[in-house]
Structures are given as structure tokens and as C-alpha cells.
Amino acid sequence: MTAQISRFPIPPIESLPEDIRSRLLAVQEKSGFIPNVFLALAGRPDEFRAFFAYHDALMEKDSGLTKAEREMIVVATSSANQCHYCVIAHGAILRIRAKNPLIADQIAVNYRKADITPRQRAMLDFAMKVSTAAHLISEADFAEIADHGFSDDDVWDIAAVSAFFALSNRMANVTAMRPNDEFYLMGRLPK
Template sequence: MSHPPISRYPVPDIAGLPDDIRARILEVQQKAGFVPNVFLGFAHRPDEARAFFAYHDALLLKEGGHLTKGEREMIIVATSGANNCLYCVVAHGAILRVCEKQPQLADQVATNYLKADITPRQKAMLGFALKVSNDAANIVEADFEALRAHGFDDEDIWDIGAITALFGLSNRMANLMSLRPNDEFYLMGRVPREKKA
């Protein structure tokens, strides 16, 4: 069976992309072993791709704070699930499984974080993220106090909100594009990686 296209918009040829975007895609391909379709989908508009990935990197690759890489991925998976974004649930679910070394975790977080095998601190974090995603106009000081009680400071709370907001954009653009998840993501973190000879 042939796959549908990865996006309803034209997907540029990597060789024809601006040097910086092509270099970024080739770097990701070298590290992951494949090119995640989000890079090709967003490359349809290079200036927007640069802006999106710059903000992505600022939030997800930053040093410091009290959020682990796995917790950042939990935020993405939980809010992407609430936004019905297939691409982000599948892609970031794979990253979450790899980070946390828990094959079942991403499915739990995407479907109902309250039933997931995570800590009360992480449940509070995801509850706040979902409020940012679905009801940001009603965030009040009590929401901040509840997170502070779990050891988050105001900068951590900014990070939770900013990751949620960026992926609100990502979820909507992925749905607009009908961005198809790479096949490779579905098994990542579910089955042991084959050892290279």
C-alpha cells in the first residue's frame, strides 16, 4: 500500500532549500536516521520554518530550570492529544518513550494524563498545561500557587506555558497541512533498538 503525501502543501526537495535549513535537516537526519516530516512540511515556507525551529530550540534545548526533557515531552504529548494532533502525538510520543524508557507512557499521557504512571508533580504540571491550552483566559494566581507547591518556580511555569503555546501553533499547522507522521516514530521506544554490529 502506498502512503499518502506527507503534507497537502508542496514538499520542497532538500537539495533546493536554503543552506541553513538544508544543513539543519541533514543534521537531524544524521542523528535520527531519517528526516522527521515536520522539517519538510515547514520548509515549504523557509522564513517561518526558521522562526518556528528557533523558538522550539529555545524552549526544548535550554539549560537550567526544573523541567526534565521527558517532562517537556509530556507537556507536548498531553496538549497535542487534547488538540487531536496526530503528528505531534506520534512524533513526540516516540521521543517521550525514549526519554523516559517507558513504552506505555506516551499512550497514557496522550489519552488521560490523570491515569498515567507519572508523579503528582507531573500531573499538576500537565493539568496546568491543559488549562493554558484550553482555557488560558481563566488562569489565576491559585494556578501558580498550586504549581509552586510542587516545586515549580515562576520561570518553570513560563516554560510550561510557552511549550504549550508553541505546540498549540504546531498542532494547528500540522492539522492544516495534514502532516503525516513518519513510520519510524510508531515503534521508537516500544521495542528494543537493534544493536549495530
């Protein structure tokens, strides 16, 4: 018996618009499987395109945050939002990008006790406040994070990643999106 990817129907890949079908097949070629988030969103082509355009703009660009640090934000805030899919999927990506098989589990359970730098802890403190209490963000929060060397652009990126994944977490929870089994083992053992 194969578990359901989502509580909503998954369209057949061959029925999708060419740009979406091509993206799914390119991801499959690169990783060996299609992450379920792609399949779950594919049935809503305009939303799929908008979601992944913003995702890529936030997660793939060069900035003052490393790609691993952006994944730390996703894992910490997704854990706070109890998003099973994002903790598992982005935990795998974090392990690979950080080249550390322990870091994702540490951050998912309690980032305050994880083996991270004081700068990364300040980053996650700010991201968590954006995720759970953005209405309480004050000048003191901006001063605190600036003391750790983050630029205004970095602070924007921290907030944007946290906010974007709040949307993603909520949709993953509502759709009962299931993480691909492949994610559980990725980055845990040396190749």
C-alpha cells in the first residue's frame, strides 16, 4: 500500500503544462525522485509558478546568508509550526548543505541547544519571532541582530524566508502533505 501524498488529488505528470512538467522531470533527473511538494502544488499551475518563483528568489540567490543558514531558518520555523513535510524535507537539504548529519535534528528539536554559532542563534531567534510573533518585532530586535553583523538585506532575507515558509507550512499541514521517504536518509551517512 502506498501512502497518499496529499489529501487533494495529484494530477498525472503528462497532463501538466509543459513548463511545470519540465521542471518536475528536471528535479527528478537531478535528485532521483520528485519531491511531493512539487506534485501537490502542480494541480494549481499559477500558484505553483508563483510559489516556486518566490522560493527560488529567496533560497537560491547569493546573499549574506549561506544556503545552509537559510535551511536552518526553514527547519527551525517549520518545527515551531509543526510542519512534518518541511522539517523532514528541508532537514535533508540542511544536512547536505551544511555537510553535517546532526545539525537538522538538533535545530528541529531545539535550535538553542544546537551546535551553531552565536550569530546563527541570533538569526534563528529573529526568524522564530517573525514566525510566531511578528507583531512584537521592535527596534530592539533589529539592534540585537545588527550586533551580530547582519545587514539590512540579511535581516530582510531572514524575515522573508521565515514568512514564506509560514505560508508553506500551513499549506503543507492543510493538505496533509507527506514527505518523500527518500528525505529521511539523505545527508545522514557519507557517500
